[in-house]
Amino acid sequence: MIIPEQPTETAPAAKGSSFLSVQDLKVSFATEDGIVRAVNGLSFDLEKGRTLGIVGESGSGKSVTNLTILGLHNPRTTTVEGQILLDGQELVTASDKELAKLRGSKMSMVFQDALAALSPYYTVGRQIAEPYMKHTGASKKEARDRAIEMLTKVGIPQPQTRVDDYPHQFSGGMRQRAMIAMALVNDPELLIADEPTTALDVTVQAQILDLLKDLQQETGTSIIFITHDLGVIANIADDVLVMYAGRCVERGTMAEVLDSSQHPYGWGLLRSIPHMNADVDKPLMPIPGTPPSLLNPPSGCAFHPRCEFRDKVGGDRCVTELPRLELANGHLSACHLTPQQKQDIFAQQIQPQLG
Amino acid sequence: MLRFLTRRVLGAIVILIAISFVTYSSFFALVPNPALLSCGKNCSPQMLHQITINLGFDKPWIVQWKDYVWGIFAGRDVTNFPHCNFPCFGYSYANQESIWGLISSSIPTTVSLAIGGAAIFLTIGVGLGMISAARQGSTTDRVSSAVSLIGQSTQIYFVGPIMILIFSYYLGIFDRGHDPDWTHDPIGSIGGLILPCFVMSIIFWSNYSRQVRSLMIEQLSEDHIRSARAKGMSKSYVFLRYALRGAMGPVITIFGIDLAAVFSGAVITEFTFSLHGLGRLAVDSVNSYDLPLEMAVVLVSSMLIVFFNILVDASYALIDPRIRLA
Numbered sequence: 001m002i003i004p005e006q007p008t009e010t011a012p013a014a015k016g017s018s019f020l021s022v023q024d025l026k027v028s029f030a031t032e033d034g035i036v037r038a039v040n041g042l043s044f045d046l047e048k049g050r051t052l053g054i055v056g057e058s059g060s061g062k063s064v065t066n067l068t069i070l071g072l073h074n075p076r077t078t079t080v081e082g083q084i085l086l087d088g089q090e091l092v093t094a095s096d097k098e099l100a101k102l103r104g105s106k107m108s109m110v111f112q113d114a115l116a117a118l119s120p121y122y123t124v125g126r127q128i129a130e131p132y133m134k135h136t137g138a139s140k141k142e143a144r145d146r147a148i149e150m151l152t153k154v155g156i157p158q159p160q161t162r163v164d165d166y167p168h169q170f171s172g173g174m175r176q177r178a179m180i181a182m183a184l185v186n187d188p189e190l191l192i193a194d195e196p197t198t199a200l201d202v203t204v205q206a207q208i209l210d211l212l213k214d215l216q217q218e219t220g221t222s223i224i225f226i227t228h229d230l231g232v233i234a235n236i237a238d239d240v241l242v243m244y245a246g247r248c249v250e251r252g253t254m255a256e257v258l259d260s261s262q263h264p265y266g267w268g269l270l271r272s273i274p275h276m277n278a279d280v281d282k283p284l285m286p287i288p289g290t291p292p293s294l295l296n297p298p299s300g301c302a303f304h305p306r307c308e309f310r311d312k313v314g315g316d317r318c319v320t321e322l323p324r325l326e327l328a329n330g331h332l333s334a335c336h337l338t339p340q341q342k343q344d345i346f347a348q349q350i351q352p353q354l355g
Numbered sequence: 356m357l358r359f360l361t362r363r364v365l366g367a368i369v370i371l372i373a374i375s376f377v378t379y380s381s382f383f384a385l386v387p388n389p390a391l392l393s394c395g396k397n398c399s400p401q402m403l404h405q406i407t408i409n410l411g412f413d414k415p416w417i418v419q420w421k422d423y424v425w426g427i428f429a430g431r432d433v434t435n436f437p438h439c440n441f442p443c444f445g446y447s448y449a450n451q452e453s454i455w456g457l458i459s460s461s462i463p464t465t466v467s468l469a470i471g472g473a474a475i476f477l478t479i480g481v482g483l484g485m486i487s488a489a490r491q492g493s494t495t496d497r498v499s500s501a502v503s504l505i506g507q508s509t510q511i512y513f514v515g516p517i518m519i520l521i522f523s524y525y526l527g528i529f530d531r532g533h534d535p536d537w538t539h540d541p542i543g544s545i546g547g548l549i550l551p552c553f554v555m556s557i558i559f560w561s562n563y564s565r566q567v568r569s570l571m572i573e574q575l576s577e578d579h580i581r582s583a584r585a586k587g588m589s590k591s592y593v594f595l596r597y598a599l600r601g602a603m604g605p606v607i608t609i610f611g612i613d614l615a616a617v618f619s620g621a622v623i624t625e626f627t628f629s630l631h632g633l634g635r636l637a638v639d640s641v642n643s644y645d646l647p648l649e650m651a652v653v654l655v656s657s658m659l660i661v662f663f664n665i666l667v668d669a670s671y672a673l674i675d676p677r678i679r680l681a
Contacts, residue, residue: 070585072581072584100587100588100589101587102587103584103586104587108585116578118579119597120579120677121597121674121676179582182582
């Protein structure tokens with residue numbers, strides 16, 4: 001297994017001055033089968049009050065990145081390198097005690113499956129109140145009032161009585177709202193939402209997204225929104241980061257990445273979206289192949305085994321050389337195709353196929 | 356909750372009636388001539404006839420059973436014996452004593468042994484399991500698993516005498532075990548129970564430690580544990596309040612079963628430490644063909660088992676709100 005140890009990103013990387021700055025983050029797990037490099041040199045910045053959408057297939061390192069920011073990875077089996085600066089504070093080297101102080105107060109997380117992510121043994125109110133008491137030293141009574149206030153804020157009807165309900169007595173959408181209330185109870189400056197709408201039906205999904213946007217406007221929270229649903233990204237994100245095999249393959253504003261993707265993987269994602277007004281018998285266009293094993297990632301560009309444009313790059317560079325994240329036609333992408341080629345392919349082959 | 360309890364108690368009564376019917380019919384109706392057992396060595400036909408009439412064996416056995424069950428609550432008169440008051444299980448064939456008297460005199464020992472032993476095996480078993488889960492895969496984990504497995508593989512009649520030898524004869528720290536007398540000598544009673552309770556608890560450890568270990572590890576990988584950590588709750592808080600709470604359900608179940616078992620008599624422990632509890636009573640009754648005593652011990656034990664089952668089901672509702680009943 002050859003893993004090129006060359007610098008993975010050179011182009012306008014993190015400046016280190018923004019609110020959250022991740023620089024050259026590398027996360028690997030030791031497993032029985034070998035070392036899994038889940039995140040491999042990831043850099044991004046997030047300014048206050050903005051939303052970064054992270055897109056990628058399962059196993060592309062989205063969730064691992066964010067669990068690492070919170071320090072929730074298993075320290076015994078995980079190696080973390082690089083730098084994570086939250087408001088100037090280094091998180092990679094911080095002790096678990098320091099991180100525990102930040103978790104739930106300065107940064108917090110909303111998980112995908114709210115039924116599993118809320119404890120079945122305690123009332124919703126208590127679970128919301130817990131981090132409030134812990135981080136502010138409030139009394140039980142104050143924390144309960146705060147929990148009711150938060151439930152009102154996220155739009156739970158009859159919060160005075162609902163506060164004493166257990167998660168299983170809530171509907172799916174209400175549970176997700178309760179979870180958001182729990183994450184926001186201490187007015188965090190960074191909210192990481194890990195596929196918070198994936199398990200919900202579309203109407204509830206839209207409600208939750210609106211709720212997050214409203215709350216963001218109110219409090220100025222920065223949000224990292226992880227999803228594999230490009231529709232959701234289009235709705236909520238300011239910036240988008242596309243991950244593939246533990247690396248960033250494309251980064252730019254939402255409009256840049258979704259409207260004029262400059263990477264074959266991004267094209268594949270865009271083309272795979274079915275369209276409401278397309279013919280019913282028009283076949284779906286999935287990206288061929290499967291996501292690579294991070295235990296033994298492909299050499300060069302990790303996407304090359306699935307890439308249909310790889311013969312356009314001379315000298316087998318896709319197999320031998322890792323593409324750098326470079327500016328091409330307005331935003332960053334990691335691909336050996338020249339900016340001109342990308343432009344042409346997107347305009348001539350991809351765009352006409354998008355509904 | 357009240358409706359649930361009422362339903363369970365009514366169900367329990369039906370079960371107990373059924374148990375009494377089956378045991379009564381197998382003990383009395385199937386033994387060719389039970390009166391013979393009460394007649395002694397120099398039994399003449401006249402005596403046998405008299406006993407048969409006195410004990411009601413001349414009646415149809417369904418009537419006998421009805422008289423027996425009814426007598427338990429209402430009391431009954433048996434010829435040549437004083438009136439037998441509630442709870443009346445009749446008189447022993449072997450030594451003509453009131454059976455309830457025999458049972459109630461063995462209760463202090465049995466209950467003390469059961470409560471003491473259960474407290475110890477629950478604490479040590481759950482404790483070992485928690486340590487193992489917290490340090491999964493480490494040497495501590497292996498040592499604690501080994502300790503509980505060795506515990507389960509030992510025998511009370513083997514460990515008991517060794518413990519008596521070490522702690523009672525050599526070191527003189529603990530009494531070698533005797534029946535408690537809580538009214539006259541409470542401190543001495545505790546001293547006499549430490550060794551038996553501890554030794555009895557050893558075989559139960561691994562049951563709990565293995566259960567708790569795997570349940571806790573399973574719980575610790577649950578999403579809600581991660582989200583509790585994401586809220587900033589400390590590791591130990593999450594471990595105790597979230598993971599342990601989730602592991603409690605199955606532990607309560609086996610605890611209920613074990614509790615019923617130790618309450619209905621710990622035969623080997625009682626014999627090893629020369630105690631006089633329900634277990635010894637049961638064995639003695641079998642050895643002396645004392646049918647009414649056997650019958651009573653079976654009934655009392657099954658009552659305890661049914662009772663602890665209800666208790667377990669009720670405590671489930673306390674532990675897991677999802678199965679709280681309307």
